[in-house]
Each structure stands twice: as C-alpha cells, then as structure tokens.
Amino acid sequence: MSSSASPGPGPSESRGSGPSAPHGSASPGSGASAAAHSLDPVPPHARESTPGHQFWIWSGANIAPINWVLGALGIKLGLSLADTIGVLVAGNLVGMAVFGLFVLMGQRTGVTQMVLARSAFGRRGAYLPAALQGVMSAGWCAVNTWIVLDLVMALLGQVGVHGGTAMKIVVVLVIMGLQVWIAASGFHAIAAFEKWTVPVTLAVLAAMTVVAWTKTGVHWDHHGQGLAGKDRLSAMTTVMTAIGVGWGITWFAYASDYSRFVPRDVPRRRLYAASVLGQFVPVVWLGVLGASLATVSATTDPGKLIVDAFGALAIPVLLLVVHGPIATNILNVYSCSLCAQTADWHVSRKAISYGVGVFAAAFTILLIFQEDFANTLDAWLGGLVTWVVPWAAVMAVHFYVVRRQNVDIDALYDPPGRSRLSDFRWDALVSFILGAAATWSFQYGVPKALQGPAARALGGIDLSWLAGALVAGILYFVLSSRRSGRPRVGSPA
Numbered sequence: 434m435s436s437s438a439s440p441g442p443g444p445s446e447s448r449g450s451g452p453s454a455p456h457g458s459a460s461p462g463s464g465a466s467a468a469a470h471s472l473d474p475v476p477p478h479a480r481e482s483t484p485g486h487q488f489w490i491w492s493g494a495n496i497a498p499i500n501w502v503l504g505a506l507g508i509k510l511g512l513s514l515a516d517t518i519g520v521l522v523a524g525n526l527v528g529m530a531v532f533g534l535f536v537l538m539g540q541r542t543g544v545t546q547m548v549l550a551r552s553a554f555g556r557r558g559a560y561l562p563a564a565l566q567g568v569m570s571a572g573w574c575a576v577n578t579w580i581v582l583d584l585v586m587a588l589l590g591q592v593g594v595h596g597g598t599a600m601k602i603v604v605v606l607v608i609m610g611l612q613v614w615i616a617a618s619g620f621h622a623i624a625a626f627e628k629w630t631v632p633v634t635l636a637v638l639a640a641m642t643v644v645a646w647t648k649t650g651v652h653w654d655h656h657g658q659g660l661a662g663k664d665r666l667s668a669m670t671t672v673m674t675a676i677g678v679g680w681g682i683t684w685f686a687y688a689s690d691y692s693r694f695v696p697r698d699v700p701r702r703r704l705y706a707a708s709v710l711g712q713f714v715p716v717v718w719l720g721v722l723g724a725s726l727a728t729v730s731a732t733t734d735p736g737k738l739i740v741d742a743f744g745a746l747a748i749p750v751l752l753l754v755v756h757g758p759i760a761t762n763i764l765n766v767y768s769c770s771l772c773a774q775t776a777d778w779h780v781s782r783k784a785i786s787y788g789v790g791v792f793a794a795a796f797t798i799l800l801i802f803q804e805d806f807a808n809t810l811d812a813w814l815g816g817l818v819t820w821v822v823p824w825a826a827v828m829a830v831h832f833y834v835v836r837r838q839n840v841d842i843d844a845l846y847d848p849p850g851r852s853r854l855s856d857f858r859w860d861a862l863v864s865f866i867l868g869a870a871a872t873w874s875f876q877y878g879v880p881k882a883l884q885g886p887a888a889r890a891l892g893g894i895d896l897s898w899l900a901g902a903l904v905a906g907i908l909y910f911v912l913s914s915r916r917s918g919r920p921r922v923g924s925p926a
Contacts, residue, residue: 472774474543475693482694484707486624491711493627493760498580503676504723510668511658520669521720524677529713532681533705539689546689547775551845553831555858560776562824566686567772570765571789575796577758581608588751605797612759613790616766617783623763634756641750652728667893678898679818685825690768822898823868823905827861830906835913860912868905875900
C-alpha cells in the first residue's frame, strides 16, 4: 500500500474505522457534508476551502478580548510598553511561523490533527493527546464565554441594566447555545460565519483602535516598574509564554482540522501566508491595544478596559466585539468533538458538541467567581504549553523529518487492535512525557505550581517552550531512528 499522503478513499469506500468515522455511500454532491461530519480524509471533490477562507477562520478565532487581557498582563507584571510590544511581536513571529507548518499537514493529508497523531503515537497511543486536546478546547470554550459574559454585562451596565448572578447565567446559556449550534452544523457553517462576520469586525476594531490611541491618553512612554536584569527578563519570558510563542503553540493542535478542506493544488505558500497572517495580525494588534489601554487603566478586566476607554462608545463596540469569542469557540467545540471521535467514542459529533456546551457552560459559571482573571488565565495558558509543546515537537519531527511528509493514510483508519500501526509507539510517548517534564521544569508561571525548579534556578526566566521542544523533538528523532533505522518510503506510518 502506498504511504504517500494522498486523499485516500472517498467516503463511499469502507476503511473499517468503526462508528467514530462513519461511512456509507456518498455522492459527490454530498461529499462535502459527509467530510465535515466525520474523521474520514476529505476527498478531492469535497475540498472547497481557499486560502482566503483560512485567513478569515484564523482571524476570527483571534479577534477576541482575551488578547487584550494578555497584552495588559505585561503592564501588570511591571514591564514597559516598549518591552511588552517587543515580546508580542517577536514571540508571535516565531509561534505563528511554526503554526503554518501544521496547517500544511492538513492540506497534504486531508486528515484531522489528532487522527494524524496516530502515525506518531500509535493507534491507541493517540488517545492521550486527543484527550488532552479535548479538555483544552472545552476549557477554552468556557474561558472565552466568560469574557463574552463580562463584555455583555458591561454593555448592559452602560444602558442602566444591572443584573445579578441569575442574569449572568441566562447570558451564558444564550451565548453558549449560539456557538454550539454553529459548531455542531460543521465546517462549512463555521467557514461561512467567519467569512461574513470577520471583515465587519475588523473594520470596527480599526475604528476602535483609532479612538483608543487618540482620545484616551495612552502613555506611550510608559516605563513600567523600572524592572532590570533578571526581573525584567523573567517578566518578559512569562509574557512570551502566555501570548508570544505560547499563543501560537496552543493553535497547533487545531490546524489540520480546517486546512484539510483546502485542495492540494492550492500553492502551499499562499495557504501558509494566509493562515499565518490570519493569526499574527489580530493577536499582535489586540495585544498591543490591551497593553496601551493598561497604561491608562490599572485594571486587567477586559470589560472595564473597554468601558474606561470608550464610555458611551462602548455600546456599539461591544455589540460587535462579542463576535470574537464566539468565533473562537465554534472552533473549540468543533475540534473537541473530533478529538472525542478520534478516541473511538461511538457517539455522533453533534451529540458530543452539545455535551461540550453543557460542560463549558458549567465551567463558565464557576469562572464568574474568579477575582483575578488575568492571573487565572496566565496559569491556564502556562499549563497548556506544558503538553502542547512536546506533542507539537514530536509531530513536527515525525511528519517533516522521519516520514518526510509521507504518511500511510489508510493505515490511520484501521480499527484498534487490528491496525497496521502499533497500538502504542513508545518512542513518541516517552519523548512526549519527558518533553512535558522539561517544559514544566523551565516554566515560570504566576502560580507556584507552574514554577519549575530550572526556571527558579535561572531567577524566574521562563524557557519552557524552548526546553520542551528541544527535549521532545531531539529525543524522538533519536529513538525513532533506533527503533526502525532510516525511514523507508512505502513502510507503514
């Protein structure tokens, strides 16, 4: 059997992948719909996405007030505005550049990111990253919904409507229901939502930025707390992990879920550039906006930052900015449901999506009672990097170095226990676990639990993402070479 990363059999050809990847007869006219609701490789006739679609998807996912919070975090930690902006730009250049490589995996294979992980981790070994990604995306859904809630309550306060906990719960349920409905409808509903709403949102953000930078008295010469030496470097590396390199890393596990719908004949450079810019532009833009606003208002609460900066103008701004977290969460819910199917849950993707909504709604209500959301958020993001970094390093080395972009697509869909793939590939799993340990050891998050011994020995300098990537990537390359010798084109992935 060929090991090339070709689209593989269409939906009408059985792969024996069980209920988690439904088959059945599918005509060309229904192929796109079938592919959007299954784990099957997307066949050529169903690949209808374009680089432009991918740009809007990734832009929409990142036009969210969560990036204001993270931009403001640098100011709160005592950095100058110049230092904060420098970290945002440099970190995202690195993180998004690597993100583009994961986007290209999806275009080449037509396979979701976690199904592709079976090639490196084994048929059942891939359950581990799929479970972690599922929990991460469900948690993000709750975090982002909390930010929507905060903005909506600030908006209602501007028009004299002040509600208590009961009103907040109602708002959470309405917003959660909307975003889960879009995600459950599938990829094409997500792409259409982003395509038609993101351009309008970007226009509003442009106007909002002009007002913020000309009317609010931003202190462009803000020097922070005068940090120097290790204290300054520690704060900069903490922000780097949260919204610099770390922010791009958190999207690696989502990338192929959406780029698998892009035809293989689309130039890779165009797809790469569109996806990377779709991430980079809004993250840096909103991070800088949040940092600049934080020089005026000491708070890191996203709703109050907007209200303090815009007053009555917050009403039209908030109505459209609510779009951002919803655009992010439809990706979270969709990818979470794919992760559950990857773990061979014999449940429909729509049912899983609704279950994710129930869980995220409950978690969102708990977040309402968090007093210092910025610190909570930094802890959350720092924890995510602990597993995403080593997983991404293993996947990148496996796909681009060990397999040289040649993966046996059909073998990925063999049923567990009867797969041509190993059930567990210990070279990948050991590299992943040790890489995660290295990531934690060099991490210096806000909570003490995320302050590893190596980072403390360095005086609070956070090199978690670099350490985890090097340990996991190099170790996997060495172990995989010892396991099978020089990779042979044509051998099972």
